[in-house]
Amino acid sequence: MSEITEVPHGDLLVMLRHAPHGGLWLREALDLALVGAAFGQSVSLLLMGDGVWALLQGQGPGPLGQKGSHSTFEMLEMYDIERLYIDSDSLEERGLIRDDLLLPVIEVPTSELSTVLAGHRQIFNF
Amino acid sequence: MLLHLLNRAPSSSSVHQDVLRAMGEEDALMLIEDGVFGAVSAQVQHFPGLEGRLFALREDLESRGLAGRCDARVIIVDMDGFVALTEDAQRTVSWF
Amino acid sequence: MATTQATRYITVEDREIGLDPEGFVVDMTAWTPAVAEALAAEEGRELTPEHWEVLEVLRAFYARYENAPAMRPLVKAVSQALGPDKGRSLHLMRLFPDSPAKVGARLAGLPKPTNCL
Numbered sequence: 001m002s003e004i005t006e007v008p009h010g011d012l013l014v015m016l017r018h019a020p021h022g023g024l025w026l027r028e029a030l031d032l033a034l035v036g037a038a039f040g041q042s043v044s045l046l047l048m049g050d051g052v053w054a055l056l057q058g059q060g061p062g063p064l065g066q067k068g069s070h071s072t073f074e075m076l077e078m079y080d081i082e083r084l085y086i087d088s089d090s091l092e093e094r095g096l097i098r099d100d101l102l103l104p105v106i107e108v109p110t111s112e113l114s115t116v117l118a119g120h121r122q123i124f125n126f
Numbered sequence: 127m128l129l130h131l132l133n134r135a136p137s138s139s140s141v142h143q144d145v146l147r148a149m150g151e152e153d154a155l156m157l158i159e160d161g162v163f164g165a166v167s168a169q170v171q172h173f174p175g176l177e178g179r180l181f182a183l184r185e186d187l188e189s190r191g192l193a194g195r196c197d198a199r200v201i202i203v204d205m206d207g208f209v210a211l212t213e214d215a216q217r218t219v220s221w222f
Numbered sequence: 223m224a225t226t227q228a229t230r231y232i233t234v235e236d237r238e239i240g241l242d243p244e245g246f247v248v249d250m251t252a253w254t255p256a257v258a259e260a261l262a263a264e265e266g267r268e269l270t271p272e273h274w275e276v277l278e279v280l281r282a283f284y285a286r287y288e289n290a291p292a293m294r295p296l297v298k299a300v301s302q303a304l305g306p307d308k309g310r311s312l313h314l315m316r317l318f319p320d321s322p323a324k325v326g327a328r329l330a331g332l333p334k335p336t337n338c339l
Contacts, residue, residue: 040294
């Protein structure tokens with residue numbers, strides 16, 4: 001866990017704004033991030049809004065056995081996707097703290113979010 | 127400058143709050159499709175601090191009968207203006 | 223990847239193992255080492271201990287992350303498990319010519335890697 005210590009940068013920024021299990025947005029976003037990384041792009045993720053629920057610890061499969069996304073998040077480091085930015089306010093509004101999360105993240109105050117967007121060559125919003 | 131595109135009404139979705147958080151001081155916001163419901167005077171307070179950087183697409187206002195109800199703080203542009211704005215922007219980011 | 227319909231079967235130790243159109247085992251729980259041997263034999267490959275240690279890395283990867291790896295993460299996983307000498311594209315290409323991630327996943331009884339084109 002850390003605060004922003006360097007200027008955000010990368011080829012691809014994938015923004016995750018949807019919670020897990022409710023639809024395919026999160027899955028699609030992660031697939032795009034993995035494909036980008038598999039092709040050698042430097043990929044960052046930004047979680048905001050309900051997207052922050054995706055990093056909550058203790059998730060499991062859906063009632064019909066649908067695969068969750070938590071194991072895919074854990075796999076990101078194998079694809080060298082190591083910059084996970086997260087909007088501090090979105091966490092706070094949902095009563096979440098850093099220790100509730102699966103992975104180390106870089107907390108971004110709302111006033112700094114625009115620098116994360118500006119630091120990437122391409123932005124994909126999910 | 128990034129050009130943000132919003133196609134949801136502030137009265138039915140909270141995504142406009144995410145857009146506002148992510149916008150830099152130079153960034154512009156273009157309301158399209160159902161996003162133009164946010165351009166009427168009774169709703170435009172959802173977009174504070176964007177004077178001169180808040181746009182709405184004429185074609186989408188007209189098709190919804192909103193042409194005469196668009197707040198004076200919103201700059202109306204037609205499709206050509208929209209294209210010109212995207213050319214000015216380094217990147218566009220769609221919000222939905 | 224969603225489980226697909228079997229379009230053909232191979233017989234391994236008196237059991238019918240269903241394969242999808244690309245030769246991936248449809249029911250992961252049906253996989254045994256003998257299935258890997260049979261799939262390899264079909265393609266004229268012979269599995270040595272060096273192949274098997276990579277197949278084990280692949281199965282461990284899937285068990286942990288619920289996804290089969292593309293090439294880059296496979297290289298990284300092999301490097302972590304078997305050391306940097308083996309965690310090289312060259313070594314994997316030599317063991318599993320064509321496409322190590324895809325061929326390896328098939329022999330290991332995993333679904334096709336989702337992000338491997």
